[in-house]
Amino acid sequence: MELDVRTNELFMEILNHPNETSGSLGKRLGLTRAQINYSFKKLNEYLADLQLEAIHRTPNGHFVVPRTVNEQFNDLHQRKQIDIYLAPEERMYLITLMLLSKTDFLSMNHFIVELNVSKNTVVRDLKELGGLLAKQGFKLEYLRSKGYRIKATEWQRRQLLLETINQIYLFDTDGTLLLQFADINEASLAKYQAKVEAVEQSLNIRYSDNKIKNLPVFTLLLHRRVKRKKTIRYDVELDFSELQETQEYNVIKEIFFDGALATADFNDVIYFTLLFLSTNLTQMDILSAKELRQLELAVTKVIQNFEKIAHMTIVDKEGLLQRVMIHMRPAYYRIKYQMHLNEVDIERQKNMGVSSVFYLVKQSLEPLEQFFSKQLPETEIFYLALFFGGHLLEHESVLAKEERKTAIIVCTNGISVSLMLERNLTGLFPEIDFIATLSAREFYEKNIEAEYVFSSVPLETDKRFYLVKDFLTDEGKLQLRKQVMNDTLVGMDDFALAEKIVKKVKKNTKVLDEEALFLDVLNVLKENVAKNEKIKDHVIHFDQLIPSKSILIEENQVTWHEALDALSQPLISEKIITPQYLTALKQEMAEIPPYMIFRNRLALPHTEPEKGALGVAMSFGIFKEGFLTETDERIHIVVLLASNDKEKHIDALLELMDLSGRDDYISKLVECQTAAQAYKILHSYRINYWG
Incomplete structure (x- = not known):
């Protein structure tokens, strides 16, 4: 087994600087924690092959190098670069790249020589690759006259090539392997880098950093296929006249299809146009084409639907519209011509704290679905949710x-x-x-x-x-926050401070009811924060809006109006709402309104501020017997919302939307016997939601 460049570099650093931590090494070498963990695992596999002891890491990140390893490599002159080692999945991506980019006959010997592995290894890799390609509707075949090749339509091959380039860059960050296995020299690549930059300048746009890296390689290899007469035919119905009218078409034709390629097939020019139109941008000016104007009207209606469904007024709707339209310009071509984003992104959305906004956006999309005459792919909905969520959570801090x-x-x-x-x-x-x-x-x-x-x-x-x-996971958020808090000493939240105070009190006196003391301390801290004028408009989370006396646990069956009575009383006592607010709720809600039920798990009754809301707070009810909805679903959680400000409750609302889809938390809440138990679960949920 051999070591790759990154793992070898890490090995040399560990040997030469044994007292350095993995964290400081990562910063110095520009490696993420995942990259260090991956290389560290490969390093110990390498040492195992040499029948040497493994290097260990202590809990604080220091490395412990066994004496036998130090003795084996104590001559620093022997610590040199070793041939590249590739994991099986990495080899398969490089084989795919060779199949789609090289112009000569490819036999098994070609793969053996290029990858520097045994025949048996290549046989296993090709078998595995054939199975993966088959799942996508492709076929890996061998013809004596043509060697190995991927049997698919040209559209499919090009889409596979783009995905392969993207995947290779994940483990080959400097592109060395990509250039080697695609047989690209740096001079040729530089020409295509210049072409992509010329497109940026001509269209007055800026492509994202990863696209700037990928597009030159992809377009170079596409031109190679065009020169070999690998002309594309479309599986979808294209509006060619519409595409020819775009500024992108003329710029692409001039920059990429000049000289010897001036007579290239019209379909290939269209493909390049689609490629650049569907590439994510970091900034651009919205063109005033008729089709895009209709798209803008559809997005405007989506924003209006979102406000109605989410029971909120969006501040700076024009700003949100413009940001969404920057995204929708390339998305328009992706959706219309089925050039979808990689579906892997949507699989991660449950860990990103956007599922509540995703749910609301999905319910608001009818205008866009009418515009496209089709449902939007979930990945596109997910990215729209990022825009809405990001816009809603942009609050100007009033701290000096x-x-x-x-x-x-x-x-x-x-x-x-x-x-x-x-x-x-x-x-x-x-x-x-x-x-x-x-x-x-x-x-x-x-x-x-x-x-x-x-x-x-x-x-x-x-x-x-x-x-x-x-894409930060829940664990990643917690670790990052701890790291930054330790570095910056910016403070501790109310919940953690309340727990710390209770522990100190227990050490010095006998506490008869720890949960009651915890809630009382927490309320004192909240009141203190509420009176602090400097941070009165700080981001407010839903658990911070629920006073301990406003957590209601009801074991018996009650009517809907009895539930509203019980939930309103704590807020009336705290002068958050007037009795007229409760009267308005009863008049408007003889039964539970369907539009106030989220995911058939949680109801959020509320009415207009002018009907008696004096502040911002929530009353949280857990009803063991529950209430039947119009769809015969039984809900057990009812949250009464009062807000005299159409912005302050937005963060809390989004958190509750997400909570309604978390079966594990809902189940734990329904099982609670005390308010303190419920509050701790709610706070735990919120911490996991944000990190």
């Missing part, structure tokens, strides 16, 4: 600027993923002002002043730097 830290977010994967990352980080760190979200190129060009930088890629900067993943 000099008292707050500022940060920049750098993301290389386009505006949709950037918005998602921005949304996660602003929710995760309400103590920090995130003043800009940039691509890597913009970061170096603009040099914006800020104390912190959160980036999805390694950067050269003298600011305090945090490397984050585009």
Whole structure:
């Protein structure tokens, strides 16, 4: 077994700097935690092959190098680069690249020589690859006259080629292997990099960083296929006249189909046009074409539907419309011509805190579905949800600027993923002002002043730097928050502080009712925060809006109006609502309105602020016997919302929307016997939601 470049570099650093932690090594080498873990695993497999002991990591991240390993490699002159080792899945991507990019006959010997592995290894890889391709409707075949090839339509081959390039860049970040196995020299690649930059300049647009890396390689290999007369035929009905009228068509034809390629098949020019039209952008001007104007009207109606379904007024609807339209310009061609985004992204959405907004957006999409005359793919809905969620959670902090830290977010994967990352980080760190979200190129060009930088890629900067993943898991959020809190000392939330106070009290006196003391301390902390004028408009979470006396657990069967009575009384006592608010609720809601039930699990009754809302708060009811809805579903959670401000409750509303879809939390809540138990579950949910 051999070591790849990254693993070998990590090995040398561990041997030469045994006291350094994995965290500091990662920052210095520009590696993520996942990359270090992957290389560390491969390193120990390499040592096992040499019958040497494994290197261990301590809980605080230090490396423990066995004496036998140090003795084996104590001559630093012998610590040199070793031939590249590739995992089986990495070899299959490179074989696919060879099949789709090279122009000569490919036999098994070609793969053996290029990959530097045995015949048996190549046989296994080809068998595995054949099975994977078959699942996608392709066929890997061998012809004596043509060698190995992938049997599929040209459209399918090109889509597979693009996906293969994207996957290879995940483990071959500098592109060395990609150029080697696609037989591309750097001079040729530089020409296509210049062509992509010329498209940017001509159209006055900026492609995301990862597209700038992928597009030159992909277009070069596409031209190679065009020259070999691998002309594309379309499986979908295209509106050729519409595409020819776009500015992109003329620019692409001039830049990519000049000289010897001027007589290229019209279908190939169209394909290149579609490619650039469907590529995510970081910024662009919306054109005034008739079709795009109709699309804008459809998006406007979607925003209006969202407001109605979510029971909220969106601030700066025009700003949201323009941001969505920047996304919808390339999405229009993806949806219309079935050039969909990779479906893997939607599989991650449950871990990103956007499922509630996803649910609301999906319910609001009828105007867009009418526009396209088809349902939108879930991946496209997911990215729309990122825009809505990001917009709703952008609150201007009223803390004095000099008292707050500022940060920049750098993301290389386009505006949709950037918005998602921005949304996660602003929710995760309400103590920090995130003043800009940039691509890597913009970061170096603009040099914006800020104390912190959160980036999805390694950067050269003298600011305090945090490397984050585009898609943060719940565990990742918790770890990142702990790291930043430890570094910046910006504070502790009410819940954690209340628990700490209760533990201190228990050490010095006898506590008869720990749960009651915990809730009383928590309420005191909340009241103190509420009176602090500097942070009165701070991001408010739903558990912070529920006073301990407003958590109701009812064992017996009650009527709907009895439930409203019980939930209203604590808010009336706290002067959050007037008795007239309860009267209005009863008049408007003889039964549970269907539009106030989320996922058949949670009801959220409320009415207009002018009918008696004096503040912002919630009363949380757990009804063991439950209530039947019009669809014969039984709900057990009813949350009475009062808000005299159409913005302050938005964060809480989104959290409750998501909570309604979490069966594990709903089940735990229904089983609660005390208010303290319920509150702890609600707080635990919120912490996992935001990290």
